[in-house]
Amino acid sequence: MIDKVYVPPIKIQGIKTKIVPLISEVAWVDDNITWIEPFMGSGVVGLNLAPKHAVFADTNPHTIALYNAIQSGKITSYDVREFLEKEGKKLEEKDEKHYYYIRDRFNEEHNPLDFLFLNRSCFNGMIRFNRNYQFNVPYGHKPKRFAKAYVTKIVNQVKRLEDIFPDVDWKFKCQSFEQTISEADTQSFIYCDPPYIGRHVDYYDSWDENHEVRLHDVLVDSGAHFMLSTWDKNKYRKNEYIDTVWKECWKVNQEHFYHVGAKESNRNSMLEALLMNYNPQNVPAMKKNEESYIQMSFLDEVANA
Ligand SMILES: C[S@@+](CC[C@H](N)C(=O)[O-])C[C@H]1O[C@@H](n2cnc3c(N)ncnc32)[C@H](O)[C@@H]1O
Incomplete structure (x- = not known):
């Protein structure tokens, strides 16, 4: 498990710095796989976890240009x-x-x-x-x-x-998630952190139900192990897509606090979710960790209980 997270030079809303340690526990990665990150944003997840081979992509050309430079x-x-x-x-x-x-x-x-x-x-x-x-x-x-x-x-x-780059085979590409995932195969691990539906409004960054369904379908077609970051619930609402679009996945959660504006009173909590198309208990590194604090559930079983 990663306990010291390397912070990249780019900042972005929705950055996953706080969730990197949890992701590192349940991601199915080793030196033989290619890490594929179709929504790299700042890149904080892959830059901390990625093994030797990786593809980082995003539709925002400016972050990609900076990393390439x-x-x-x-x-x-x-x-x-x-x-x-x-x-x-x-x-x-x-x-x-x-x-x-x-x-x-x-x-x-x-x-x-x-x-x-x-x-x-x-x-x-x-x-x-x-x-x-x-x-x-x-x-x-x-x-x-x-x-x-x-x-x-x-x-x-x-x-x-600069220290990492000479030892790894990493590519940074400006392209859509469909293109990136079409380049994956069964030797890939795909980590996806798309914009959260209804939460971001931006012209490199718009996201709706069609995107969510298409992302699910291309991930399943890829034949790769995949993991999706999404929001689960806050005190007002829950993410309905978890039990519909992603119902055949496994889920682990982590509570996350964020601020709206500068005031302490605007501190809200949000339950973050990681959804996976494999049982995280089968991840070789996880099996050793029997006392894990991680709560996991198989969504299909929960939905049909
Ligand atoms: C929530 S952010 C990712 C944050 C990242 N995991 C981090 O921790 O820094 C979502 C990213 O997806 C990118 N994006 C939005 N729509 C996309 C699409 N259709 N294909 C690829 N990337 C897209 C955005 O530009 C943004 O950088």
Whole structure:
């Protein structure tokens, strides 16, 4: 089980940092399989778990471009430091004027370093694009955002990738989940973290019932072991698709707390679910762990009880 989670340089809403240890316990991975992650987002799950062979994909071209640039050496941790120190200094002097200058420049030129700057200084580390695929997240209003310690933190996150890349066979691709899953076979492990239905509105990131059903069908057709992250319930509602679309899966849960806005009173709890097309007790690493705290259920049996 992973207990120290490596945090990647990109932030994204719905990032799974807190669930990585649980995923690492129930994912069926070893060095012979290819890790396939069709909705990589920040990449935090695969970057922590992925064995030697992996395909990371997403429809957001800008995260993929950044990882590809780091992998090819086009952007180094040294470049990141230089860039963030220089632009961070201007942010401190000119405040939001400079943020919006970089945002306009990014929307014209699509430089991955501008994307990193915006991602780390925008409101709440969000990634959101309008219908013209223009990044439109407002400023986070922290002119001293790129203080020395923060720049060093980001540089170390990039360095960690530079350390991993030479030893692995990882590919980063900008493509739809259908394309990515069509490249899988029985030697693949597919981890999916799609947008949650009704929870994200974004033009690289829209999701409805048709997407959910199609995702289920292509996963089943792939013949691979797969795992899906989704939400189970909160105090207001439950995710109906778990008992319908995904009813033949196994499920494990973890409680997750998140904040809406800055106030402590807006702290909400959400039960996260991992759904799998295999019994997690059969995962070789799990069998050794007889005292596991993990609660699991076979959905079909629960539904028919
Ligand atoms: C919830 S986020 C994934 C977060 C990721 N697991 C993490 O921890 O950082 C969902 C991702 O799916 C991507 N996405 C949305 N629709 C997609 C599609 N049709 N095909 C592939 N990726 C898609 C979004 O761009 C977004 O990065």
